[in-house]
């Protein structure tokens with residue numbers, strides 16, 4: 645496995661593989677502190693492509709909360725060992741100065757998608773995500789890029805950006821990987837205390853309870869209120885939002901219709917750690 649830090653070396657190396665050697669390239673952007681969720685994306689890419697590239701970069705532009713950025717877990721050696729084992733071919737480990745040199749940002753019309761749900765509580769977050777993914781797509785120029793369904797809104801926005809920017813890249817959406825308890829894997833889980841880690845499993849448990857109760861004709865607000873109230877009963881936990889929406893357009897859904905696919909999305913504070921999760925429901 646090759647590790648490159650420099651932007652132009654990465655471009656030259658991958659251009660040669662893509663154009664001269666005719667290799668297909670799969671790409672997974674990450675912020676490191678890797679877990680089995682990230683590795684599942686890598687394994688998917690290894691299966692589908694000749695070459696798998698992973699970037700590890702904690703992107704300052706997408707943090708609306710300075711202390712979240714400063715406390716974001718970093719462990720490059722462990723990440724490199726995991727990626728090597730998973731069959732990754734190239735790790736791109738850039739510096740912020742190099743990656744953003746002469747790059748102002750990608751100006752796009754989010755059609756309001758950056759202001760709702762996650763966007764309402766994390767102002768500027770999605771512009772930061774779009775900036776880094778746009779820049780990484782320019783540098784890596786993959787055939788396919790892999791993203792987790794856990795970040796449902798990020799996925800919808802990246803699909804929109806790819807279309808608006810005319811990138812010829814297939815965006816592949818991958819299922820959420822969970823701990824044995826059901827808690828969605830996240831790099832931020834490393835910052836939970838033992839008790840918080842145990843309590844956080846209730847997020848998915850409640851999503852399942854609600855999924856089992858839901859039926860056609862139901863008013864979704866009622867189920868969201870139940871989620872919020874049940875989370876509030878757990879020590880040190882508070883729900884930030886709960887929403888049902890269309891998984892593609894992200895338009896909110898107030899009533900469950902027959903033959904519809906809906907995603908139920910939540911954000912929950914566990915002490916000072918903010919966790920998100922979701923579940924796709926088909927009626």
Ligand code: AMP
Nearest residue numbers: 674675676681791792795819820821829
């Ligand atoms: P991050 O390092 O948090 O920016 O995540 C990098 C990629 O891994 C994103 O596409 C995430 O959606 C994806 N990801 C994070 N957690 C999980 C998980 N538990 N299961 C599947 N994919 C995940």
